[in-house]
Amino acid sequence: MKALVALILLVQLPIHKAAPAAPPTPLGCDDPESEAAAEVAVSYINGHSHHGYKFALNRIENIRVLPQGLNNDIIFLELDLLETTCHILSPTPLANCTVRSFTDHAVEGDCDIKLQKVDGQLSVLASKCHSHADSSEDVLQFCPDCPLLASLNNTEVLATVAAALQDHNSKTADTYLRLLEIGRARIQYHPVHVVSVEFAVAATNCSAAKAKADVETCQLLPDDQSNFGFCTATMVTKPLQDLKVDCQLYGHQPGVTYSQPGQDTAAGMTPSVVQGFPNHNLRLSHNNPFASESSSSEFPSMLSAKSVAKRAAAAVAQHDKVPHPVGFVPPPPPCPGKVRHFKI
Known part of the structure; x- marks a missing residue:
């Protein structure tokens, strides 16, 4: 009888559930983790391009981290790149390659990259890029005598x-x-x-x-x-x-080859x-639709980069309406990140 009473009392005790884990803090585009992922992505893009020149990072436009389990994340990056003077066959390290100047009729690359991070190790799963020369009107407006790409x-x-x-x-x-x-x-x-x-x-x-x-x-x-x-x-x-x-x-x-399909x-x-x-398009080497978060069948409902940027800007604007101490500097929006060279 005593055992039955004890069992009934035990069942009636309040059940304390573990508090749900707090969602991870979104990464900013200029955070060290974001820049590390961008470095891996740019290295992959240059290493898997078949024509033209190496590209350097100009700006991280957006980053989304989607946890897949313990120490396993999927990362979607949107990057702005600029063409350098180093051909893809050149052994010159990217850090020593000069970015084409605006007056040299610059070429911009836009890339979506899907990466996976497992136990701290990053690897690229898919890449989609497009590259295009700056508009002739922009170049001539800034430098009327500069020759244009032919x-x-x-x-x-x-x-x-x-x-x-x-x-x-x-x-x-x-x-x-x-x-x-x-x-x-x-x-x-x-x-x-x-x-x-x-x-x-x-x-x-x-x-x-x-x-x-x-x-x-x-x-x-x-x-x-x-x-x-x-x-x-x-x-x-x-x-x-x-x-x-x-x-x-x-x-x-060793290991460096040149692709010559139908040459x-x-x-x-x-x-x-x-x-x-007038330029070799990165699309010819990088055209996997699953590199884009918005195109991935795994995550069809995720926000686009533009909506994320708009939301961040709205949050900063709302934040500015709140009274702050003298000398207060509001935090920068998480994305897009800083421009490293110049914006086309």
Whole structure:
């Protein structure tokens, strides 16, 4: 009987449930954790790009962290990038690559990246990017005399690249170079007519003398011997013709390859990549829709970056209406983050 009474009393005792865990504090775009994720993302983008130049981080637009379990998070990043002067084949570390100036007709990249963080280790699951040159109107408004980017298949551009490569190969007895791709081109029309080009090259198995005798037998070196390089050239056509060329080979880089799908070796370009465009688009290398939070079937109801930014701005505006002590500095909105170079 005593045992029954004790059991009844035990059942009637209030049950104390564990308090639900507080939701994690949203990361700000300039927090160290956000910048660490952005660094991994940018490294992935550059490491998996097939054409054009390396990009540097300009701004973290948005970050969303979605917990998946113990020490397991999914992270969605939205990044603004800027093109640097380093070709993707260049061994120069990104930290030593110069971001193209605004007057150099800058190219911007917009990227969505999906990462996973497990036990503190970050890895990229998907990436989606698009890159585009700054508008001609913006450049000319700021710098009326700055030459603009020309289409990579412009006839003057193609002629300048061909002349530059022929000039270099005719003046060296060493390795015969072959064109991989044209990276950039600008045309200045006054006071003199100047075509400036940049293009990637690769060493062949021919010397210049052998190539002169039978260029058709010259082939790019195999991957285990590959030697890529980069050339710049300027061709003045008016009032007097003048050509200046500078080519540098990087030396063999183990593991570094160049993608040449359907390349027209006569023109040295991939038509689908450059046809009518002034820059190589990151979309060709990064086009996974699951990189975007709004496109992910796993999280269809998540807020877009714009709505998050608007909400943060509204919160700051409301915060400013509250009386504060003299000298109080309101906290910055969590996103977007700071601009590291300049905003296009």
